Amino acid sequence: MKHLPKHLRPRWRYLAVELEAWPDADVAEGDFQRSLWFAAQNLFGDAGSADADLRVVAFSFAEGTGEALVRVRHGEVERGRAALACVDAVRGDPVRVAVRGVSGTMRAAEEKYLGRPSEPAEEATVAFAGESRRAVRRGDLLDVDCEGSFAGATNLDLQ
Structure with a gap:
């Protein structure tokens, strides 16, 4: 099967996200993804959350702090940010979610906004x-x- 031409391929934006929770919180990538999907679905409904197509593509979390890279469709960045703002807990653990920045490629988002060394606990x-x-x-x-x-x-x- 042939690839789609470049002008027909879906375009994405990547949201660099900072996570903070209590030191004993256990936040896994799948649990964060599920909380993000539920937040988007509750905020925009099934059709709106499907349009945004939020997906966690990179994730790390340890000792109460972490970061994630969330993929969202090109025209849906504001909806993606709104859905992330609605995530307040992951599997019962309260979590603070903040968007550090938005980029057009995964590489640029990681270089600009992620990988910044957090202060050791x-x-x-x-x-x-x-x-x-x-x-x-x-x-x-x-x-x-x-x-x-x-x-x-x-x-x-x-x-």
């Missing part, structure tokens, strides 16, 4: 709510362990 013991507690520090952000769940804090909260 380190364990710390902090005084929080009058007690000594375990925390995970990522730059200026602290995730304080509060009896099985986490509370977000900054250095100013600890003073």
Whole structure:
């Protein structure tokens, strides 16, 4: 079977996405893809989500931070961004999703917006709510362990 001529092939845009969750969150590529599809379907319906044709093509997640590359049809970038904004949890774990940038090729999106080294997570013991507690520090952000769940804090909260 012959390939379609270039002017008839579908055109894509690639959204570079930043992910952040609690340090104990377990976010897998398939689970993120499913959450993205559900968000698009709830926002635009079956026909609208099929038009956007959102697909996760690259994914990495570890220690509460990660990044993804999401493919969307050329004219549907705004719908793709809106669907990503509606993703607030993956398999029950709250997740922050932010679009770093949009590009016309996977390579350009990876070079411009992805692969940026995130700040390494380190364990710390902090005084929080009058007690000594375990925390995970990522730059200026602290995730304080509060009896099985986490509370977000900054250095100013600890003073």
